[in-house]
Amino acid sequence: xxxxxxxxxxxxxxxxxxxxxxxxxxxxxxxxxxxxxxxxxxxxxxxxxxxxxxxxxxxxxxxxxxxxxxxxxxxxxxxxxxxxxxxxxxxxxxxxxxxxxxxxxxxxxxxxxxxxxxxxxxxxxxxxxxxxxxxxxxxxxxxxxxxxxxxxxxxxxxxxxxxxxxxxxxxxxxxxxxxxxxxxxxxxxxxxxxxxxxxxxxxxxxxxxxxxxxxxxxxxxxxxxxxxxxxxxxxxxxxxxxxxxxxxxxxxxxxxxxxxxxxxxxxxxxxxxxxxxxxxxxxxxxxxxxxxxxxxxxxxxxxxxxxxxxxxxxxxxxxxxxxxxxxxxxxxxxxxxxxxxxxxxxxxxxxxxxxxxxxxxxxxxxxxxxxxxxxxxxxxxxxxxxxxxxxxxxxxxxxxxxxxxxxxxxxxxxxxxxxxxxxxxxxxxxxxxxxxxxxxxxxxxxxxxxxxxxxxxxxxxxxxxxxxxxxxxxxxxxxxxxxxxxxxxxxxxxxxxxxxxxxxxxxxxxxxxxxxxxxxxxxxxxxxxxxxxxxxxxxxxxxxxxxxxxxxxxxxxxxxxxxxxxxxxxxxxxxxxxxxxxxxxxxxxxxxxxxxxxxxxxxxxxxxxxxxxxxxxxxxxxxxxxxxxxxxxxxxxxxxxxxxxxxxxxxxxxxxxxxxxxxxxxxxxxxxxxxxxxxxxxxxxxxxxxxxxxxxxxxxxxxxxxxxxxxxxxxxxxxxxxxxx
Numbered sequence: 001x002x003x004x005x006x007x008x009x010x011x012x013x014x015x016x017x018x019x020x021x022x023x024x025x026x027x028x029x030x031x032x033x034x035x036x037x038x039x040x041x042x043x044x045x046x047x048x049x050x051x052x053x054x055x056x057x058x059x060x061x062x063x064x065x066x067x068x069x070x071x072x073x074x075x076x077x078x079x080x081x082x083x084x085x086x087x088x089x090x091x092x093x094x095x096x097x098x099x100x101x102x103x104x105x106x107x108x109x110x111x112x113x114x115x116x117x118x119x120x121x122x123x124x125x126x127x128x129x130x131x132x133x134x135x136x137x138x139x140x141x142x143x144x145x146x147x148x149x150x151x152x153x154x155x156x157x158x159x160x161x162x163x164x165x166x167x168x169x170x171x172x173x174x175x176x177x178x179x180x181x182x183x184x185x186x187x188x189x190x191x192x193x194x195x196x197x198x199x200x201x202x203x204x205x206x207x208x209x210x211x212x213x214x215x216x217x218x219x220x221x222x223x224x225x226x227x228x229x230x231x232x233x234x235x236x237x238x239x240x241x242x243x244x245x246x247x248x249x250x251x252x253x254x255x256x257x258x259x260x261x262x263x264x265x266x267x268x269x270x271x272x273x274x275x276x277x278x279x280x281x282x283x284x285x286x287x288x289x290x291x292x293x294x295x296x297x298x299x300x301x302x303x304x305x306x307x308x309x310x311x312x313x314x315x316x317x318x319x320x321x322x323x324x325x326x327x328x329x330x331x332x333x334x335x336x337x338x339x340x341x342x343x344x345x346x347x348x349x350x351x352x353x354x355x356x357x358x359x360x361x362x363x364x365x366x367x368x369x370x371x372x373x374x375x376x377x378x379x380x381x382x383x384x385x386x387x388x389x390x391x392x393x394x395x396x397x398x399x400x401x402x403x404x405x406x407x408x409x410x411x412x413x414x415x416x417x418x419x420x421x422x423x424x425x426x427x428x429x430x431x432x433x434x435x436x437x438x439x440x441x442x443x444x445x446x447x448x449x450x451x452x453x454x455x456x457x458x459x460x461x462x463x464x465x466x467x468x469x470x471x472x473x474x475x476x477x478x479x480x481x482x483x484x485x486x487x488x489x490x491x492x493x494x495x496x497x498x499x500x501x502x503x504x505x506x507x508x509x510x511x512x513x514x515x516x517x518x519x520x521x522x523x524x525x526x527x528x529x530x531x532x533x534x535x536x537x538x539x540x541x542x543x544x545x546x547x548x549x550x551x552x553x554x555x556x557x558x559x560x561x562x563x564x565x566x567x568x569x570x571x572x573x574x575x576x577x578x579x580x581x582x583x584x585x586x587x588x589x590x591x592x593x594x595x596x597x598x599x600x601x602x603x604x605x606x607x608x609x610x611x612x613x614x615x616x617x618x619x620x621x622x623x624x625x626x627x628x629x630x631x632x633x634x635x636x637x638x639x640x641x642x643x644x645x646x647x648x649x650x651x652x653x654x655x656x657x658x659x660x661x662x663x664x665x666x667x668x669x670x671x672x673x674x675x676x677x678x679x680x681x682x683x684x685x686x687x688x689x690x691x692x693x694x695x696x697x698x699x700x701x702x703x704x705x706x707x708x709x710x711x712x713x714x715x716x717x718x719x720x721x722x723x724x725x
Contacts, residue, residue, distance in 0.1 A: 019177065024476035026170045027064045032468055034060030034161040038154050049150045051141055054496075055134075056154035056161075059086055062133060063162025065475065066126040076167060078123050082130050083159035087152050089131040093138030094148050103139055104401050107413075110135055111397040111420055116390035132420070140413050174234040181227040182297060185252065188220045192259045193292040199266050200275065200285050213263055221578065224256045228575045240297055242356035249571040251296070251349040257616050258346045262288075265335045272332040279318055280336065287311040287343060296350045297357065305351050312347060315340050385427075388531040393423050396526045400519050407518060408511045418443075418519025423527065430535030430590025432527040435482055436520035442486025443516040447509040449487075450494025459499050467495040538587045539601075544653050546580045546608065547709075550615065551649035553577060554702065557618050558642040561698070562635045570619045581612045604715075607708050614704040640670055641699060648709050655716035662718040664710045671703060 038053035063082050069075045089110070096103045114128035134155075137143075143151060195213050199205055228249055236243045275281040290308035319336055383391075396419040404412035422439055426432040457463045474488035490512070497508060553573045584605065591601050644665040651662040714720055 020476050020479055022170060023064070024472050026165045027061050027475050028468055028472040030060040030064050030158075030161045030165045031057040031471055033165075034154075034158040037157050037161070041153070041157075042150070047150060049147060051143075051147070052150040052154040054154075055137055055151055056158040058133065058137060059083070059130075059155050059158025060161040061158075061471070062130050063159050064166060066129050067162075067166065068122050068126065072167065072172060074123070076163070078126055079159060079163050079166065081123070081127055082162070083155050085127040085131045086134040086155045086159075089134040090138050090143065090148065090151055090155065093135045094143045094145050097138070097142055097144060107132075107135055107139060107416070108394055108397045108401070111416075112390045112394045115393045115423075116386055118389075119384065119386040136413060136417065174230065175238050178227070178230040178234045178236065179239055181223070181230045185220070185223045185227050185255075186296075188216065188223050189255055189259065190292055192216050192220055193288055196259070196262050196266065196288050197285060197292075199263075199270070200281060200288065202270070205267060205270050210263075210267065217260060217263065220259060221256060224252050225575065225578060225582070227252055228572075240353070240357050243353055244356075246571070247349070247353055247356065249575065251346075251353055253571045253574055253616070253619055254342070254345045254349050257619070258291075258342045260613070260616070261338060261342045265339050269332050269335055274332040274335070280315075283311060283315045283318055284336075284339070287315060291343070291346065294350060296353055305347055305354060308343075308347050309351070312340065312343055315343075383531070389423065392526050392530050393420065395530055396420070396423060396523045399522045399526070403518055403522065404515060407515060414512060414515035415519035415522070418516040419523035419526075420519075422520040422523040426527070428533045428535040428538045428587070428590070429524075429528045431538075431587075432524050434590050434593065436524045438481065438483035439486045439520050440517050442483040443490045444513050446487040446490025447494065447513050450491035451506065451509050453491070454494050454498040457495075463495050463499060467492055467499075470495065535587065535590050539584065539591075540656055540658075542580065542584045542587050543608070543656050546577070546584060547649055547653050547656065549573070549577055549580055550611065550705075551646060553615060554618070554645055554649070554705065555642065558638055558645075558699075558702070561638045574616055574619045577612055577615055581608060584608060604712070607712050611705055611708045614701040614708070617701040637670070638699075641667065641702065644670070645702065645706050645709075648706060648713065651718055652709050652713045652716075655713045655718050660717065662713060662716075663721055664713045664718050665706075666710055666720060667703065667706050 034056040035053050038056040039050075042049060042053060059082070063079055067075050067078045067082065069078050092106060093103070096106055110128065110132040114125060114132050117124035117128050138151075192213070195209070195216060199209065199213070202209070231245045231248055236245055236248045269275060287308065290305075290311050294305045294308055296305075315336070319333070319340065397416055400415040400419040401412060404415035407415065418439065422432060422436050426435055453466070454463070457466065470488045470492035474485045474492065477484035477488070493512070494509065553570070556573060557570060588601055588605060592605075644667055648664045651664050655662045710718075710720060
């Protein structure tokens with residue numbers, strides 16, 4: 001029963017905000033509606049041009065998928081322009097069909113424009129993409145002027161369907177997306193808390209349980225990123241009156257931190273036999289269960305946070321009863337305190353949210369310090385990336401057209417389409433290679449399965465239904481894996497060929513697979529030989545961006561201690577670091593999946609992941625609200641730490657770029673100076689000692705970050721120094 005409940009919850013939470021479901025549903029229904037309307041119109045007019053119905057479905061699909069402007073108004077304009085772009089492209093295609101190679105020249109021009117115009121905005125890319133696909137459609141079907149009126153009618157019908165489903169029936173409702181995203185987040189939180197309860201109850205934790213826990217934590221971090229992004233688009237006050245975006249982000253961040261803290265702490269507690277202390281085990285269980293049952297965003301919760309607060313107080317009481325000097329407790333007492341501290345943060349943030357909802361008073365949000373966008377003075381010399389990519393695409397298009405005409409003269413554009421798509425959205429040789437493999441494998445499997453299924457299914461309602469199912473599955477799984485999309489698209493084409501050609505042959509599908517392999521192979525070769533960008537260069541760029549963001553993050557954190565009025569939205573900055581770390585993992589994926597240099601890169605990523613973990617603990621600092629130190633002595637210490645850490649970040653950036661002569665500070669001298677100046681036995685300075693201890697606590701994870709930075713820099717050739725020369 002638990003397994004069924006677990007997987008059902010996973011399924012419900014698997015699509016945060018239901019974005020994939022909504023997009024795939026809109027695309028599929030738009031295609032179905034456009035095709036059905038055109039078939040009815042064609043039948044009423046006595047026309048047999050089924051290609052017009054197919055084109056109508058294509059435009060209905062692309063009008064959903066390629067329109068990605070930032071505002072609804074801009075999306076509406078682009079959707080109208082999509083119809084115009086398609087119509088113009090079809091008209092030119094029908095005109096050039098009689099002039100032989102002129103058709104190929106214009107197709108290559110469209111390939112160039114679809115890559116080059118991306119630098120001017122997403123709309124230009126969308127229109128170029130639609131123009132390319134429309135001309136591609138006209139080229140493979142050898143459209144003539146006599147067919148053009150019905151095809152234009154199909155374009156209008158498809159664009160109208162896309163418009164209606166995008167802006168009327170499935171109109172964007174950011175508040176619904178945010179509500180759904182938070183629901184997915186809470187479902188995943190509860191799944192992780194269930195696993196934590198199991199870990200606490202177990203006398204011995206199995207490796208399989210740890211792996212399951214880590215997988216769920218990764219999922220939770222992803223859902224937290226989605227929710228945080230939606231908070232940038234929607235004011236949560238519209239859904240939960242009284243709640244501000246800042247409160248919600250901090251709550252989401254603290255919750256993720258809590259669950260990431262639980263895993264290693266509970267594992268270590270289990271190893272140290274801490275749960276043999278029955279009272280501690282039971283109080284922890286009650287605490288976790290009460291947090292799980294709390295309904296944070298419910299205006300009339302049946303389970304409040306009162307129980308969680310009471311159990312947290314019980315845990316504190318148990319901690320006070322244990323003597324730190326006792327040999328039985330000293331190895332694990334600090335772990336319980338860590339759990340208690342972060343649990344306190346989460347309960348406090350959750351309580352604030354509940355109270356804000358109950359009072360329903362909109363609170364004024366703090367205004368962040370205005371930061372002028374610094375212009376990038378280090379513009380890349382020579383050709384810009386968009387121009388380089390365009391040239392790569394043109395060379396790929398010409399090469400695939402030549403090879404395609406030899407491989408399958410009747411379908412010479414298949415290889416071109418494969419080469420075009422494999423270059424789309426890839427920046428490096430490694431990412432192009434991964435996409436090429438995914439497309440080839442997906443196409444091969446899709447062709448094989450599609451051929452078998454099509455041979456057993458007669459053309460009719462069932463095959464049409466399967467075709468539309470393939471459309472839905474392709475775009476539902478597209479954000480997850482490109483190979484899945486290729487699989488379902490190829491299956492869809494197998495059904496389409498079967499209906500249009502009255503049957504499907506092995507040679508036709510074999511040609512489809514062969515052209516795909518040739519197309520992606522040419523695209524990969526061009527990516528590697530013409531203006532190549534190595535995967536490691538991209539990793540370096542992303543790493544430098546992360547270090548720069550981390551430098552700003554740590555500066556913001558430390559600046560609060562010496563500036564009484566400094567504002568620090570650390571939760572937002574923490575989420576931004578999380579995004580950049582994810583991008584670093586994405587950029588590293590081609591090498592991680594390979595063999596050369598994988599071990600060293602994995603160690604590199606491990607250190608960055610550790611740094612990110614320490615940075616999160618800075619957000620979870622117990623003094624996030626009141627951090628200013630009045631003592632001038634502390635100001636000097638903090639500023640010295642800030643300056644040296646900032647210098648280390650700068651030196652690490654240089655080392656990452658391959659510069660020599662870099663150096664880093666260990667900060668051990670500063671740390672010793674702080675610790676040695678603390679007088680535990682002088683009761684006359686008890687207040688000062690308290691501030692001293694608080695300072696040590698607040699910058700503990702700054703030491704950890706700096707140690708990791710020093711480790712990375714030394715590994716890259718930097719010299720370690722302990723004192724400023």
